[in-house]
Amino acid sequence: MTYEQAFEYVGSFTKSGTPVKDLIRFVILMRLLGNPQNELKIVHVAGTNGKGSVCEYISNAVKADNKSVGKFTSPYIECIEERIQVNGKYISRPAFALLCEQVKNAVEQTGFDGFSQFEILCAIALLYFYKEQVNVAVIETGIGGLLDCTNVVNPAVSVITSVDFDHTDVLGDTLTEIARHKAGIIKPSVPCIVYPGQAKEVMRVIDDKCREYNCEEIIPDMSRVQMLHMDITDVFFSYKGMNYHLVMSGEHQIKNALCAIEACRILNIEYSSVFTGLERSALRARMxxxxxxxxxxxxxxxxxxxxxxxxxxxxxxxxxxxxxxxxxxxxxxxxxxxxxxxxxxxxxxxxxxxxxxxxxxxxxxxxxxxxxxxxxxxxxxxxxxxxxxxxxxxxxxxxxxxxxxxxxxxxxxxxx
CATH class of the missing domain: 3.90.190.20 (Mur ligase, C-terminal domain)
Structure with missing residues (x-):
């Protein structure tokens, strides 16, 4: 399969695929591919806004700590390969084509129709991260979390960013319904980091899920944040007495960074690496x-x-x-x-x-x-x-x- 054929194959699926009520078709697909996700140390990130920023912060911190890191995000700004990266570099076109062919063969064996573009790309990403033997894989959900195909992973830490109204046609038109989908990524005994300042109805759902699954729920303490300087291009702040610098500015980015800082603490990433990773993080089309x-x-x-x-x-x-x-x-x-x-x-x-x-x-x-x-x-x-x-x-x-x-x-x- 050439890159052009692979690109065309992915494009032959609709963006959302046939609606699902469970994860069975993706579970079977990953089983046919050898369940590569089970061999990865994963950070799983869900939420309405801020997912891409949190993934970028964590990925750059891990990289700065001299560990290899995979990142799967969406959508893309420049090219489709942008969605699958290792150590900040896009998957190569030959690798994309090779892994896409493997996924295509497995899809044909599943007996299921209606896969989405996102499912195909997620399968390619998980295979790629396994073959590259990354130390950490940072995986962003597509829509929601509970029924998102990325929810087949068994993460080392889960992160739920800001939850608000979006994709209401799929997730429901109340914050409680939307939060139930986002909280679907919470796994038994896996630490869950939650963006600070969420709506009460959102926190009620997340709190209940964490108690049910005996999870450590970590909400960054905003009282430990000191703003040092902020304009539209960058921000300096301290958290728990340690200084940080972001080139993606705004109070929302500080909160995103706090989620990343707490995730890195669980991953045992050194402070100096977290500082460097956050400072180097800049996403296209985010201010x-x-x-x-x-x-x-x-x-x-x-x-x-x-x-x-x-x-x-x-x-x-x-x-x-x-x-x-x-x-x-x-x-x-x-x-x-x-x-x-x-x-x-x-x-x-x-x-x-x-x-x-x-x-x-x-x-x-x-x-x-x-x-x-x-x-x-x-x-x-x-x-x-x-x-x-x-x-x-x-x-x-x-x-x-x-x-x-x-x-x-x-x-x-x-x-x-």
């Missing part, structure tokens, strides 16, 4: 600052109300005007998200066409105008970015936000 024609442009993949709230709070640290390019997906609560972020913008150019299922730019524009915001629609993302950066000049900020898919499309335009 990422780039230069476009001399203007400062922030690319951010915030796509739901919770993420927009965190972005708005961070942007309030900067008094410069923001000229935004925004596009959103129809399956998100885009109305609530926009109500949160729109007041921070000087003006907005709405776009669509960057992904099937996005909200028409004309509809977004009408909504924004009703909110009293200066807004226009543009049919071309390249033109929209050019307009926003021209308005920003050297004194203001241009920003692209609303969807990771939009952020990915913007990255490709800007990098040309």
């Amino acid at each position: 990422e600052e780039v230069s476009v024609n001399g203007a400062v442009c922030i690319i951010d993949g915030s796509h739901n109300p919770s993420a927009m709230r965190a972005a708005e709070k961070l942007l309030s640290c900067d008094k410069r005007k923001i000229h935004a390019v925004v596009g959103m997906m129809a399956n998100k609560d885009w109305q609530t998200a926009l109500k949160i972020i729109l007041p921070r913008f000087e003006d907005v150019i709405f776009v669509d066409g960057f992904m099937p299922g996005c909200v028409p730019a004309s509809q977004l524009t009408r909504f924004a105008i009703e909110q009293g915001v200066r807004a226009t629609a543009c049919g071309d993302l390249n033109s929209a970015i050019s307009q926003a950066t021209l308005k920003a000049g050297t004194k203001d900020i241009a920003m692209v936000t609303g969807s990771l898919y939009l952020a990915s499309a913007a990255e490709k335009i800007i990098s040309k």
Whole structure:
């Protein structure tokens, strides 16, 4: 199988696959592949927002501690191989093709139809990490946790990041229902780290599950945090008397980092390695600052109300005007998200066409105008970015936000 054939094979499956009520089809697939996940030391990460950041922090800390680390995350910004990494390097195309062929052969033996792209990629990732003999594998859930295919793993530590409303069509439309899915990754006697400041109904579900499974529940102590400095590009803080520096800024990133710090404590990672790993962690499209024609442009993949709230709070640290390019997906609560972020913008150019299922730019524009915001629609993302950066000049900020898919499309335009 060539890389092109492998890429086409993965693309032949739908993103979500046939809905499941249990994990049996993936359990059988992994059994046919030799259950490589059972030979790995795993950190399992679930949550609504912050999963990617926590995975990045932990992975870089493990790497800085001179241990090999695998990382499986989603979605991707640049290429599909980005989702499967060892020591910060994407899986090679030949390795991807070879392992995809093995997974394809196993899929044909399962007798099941309806696998998802995510299941195929997860199987490739677990095989790859086993073959590379990584010391630690950091695995991010796709949607939820309870019925997510990654839940076949037996982790050394589980992490539940911020839980909020998203994917309500699958997970339910109450925080209690959503929390039950996220808490589904909790395993008997396995330490569980929980993002601080969760809603009461979320904590009630997680607390009950940890008691039921006799798990050590670890919630970072915010009273032990001291803010030293924060702006939109980085943050310095101390936790339990030890100093840390992040280049992904915001109070939400401090909380994400605390989850990673506690996970690294369980993994016996040295403080110096944790400091280095956190400082080196930077994800594409997470309040990422780039230069476009001399203007400062922030690319951010915030796509739901919770993420927009965190972005708005961070942007309030900067008094410069923001000229935004925004596009959103129809399956998100885009109305609530926009109500949160729109007041921070000087003006907005709405776009669509960057992904099937996005909200028409004309509809977004009408909504924004009703909110009293200066807004226009543009049919071309390249033109929209050019307009926003021209308005920003050297004194203001241009920003692209609303969807990771939009952020990915913007990255490709800007990098040309």
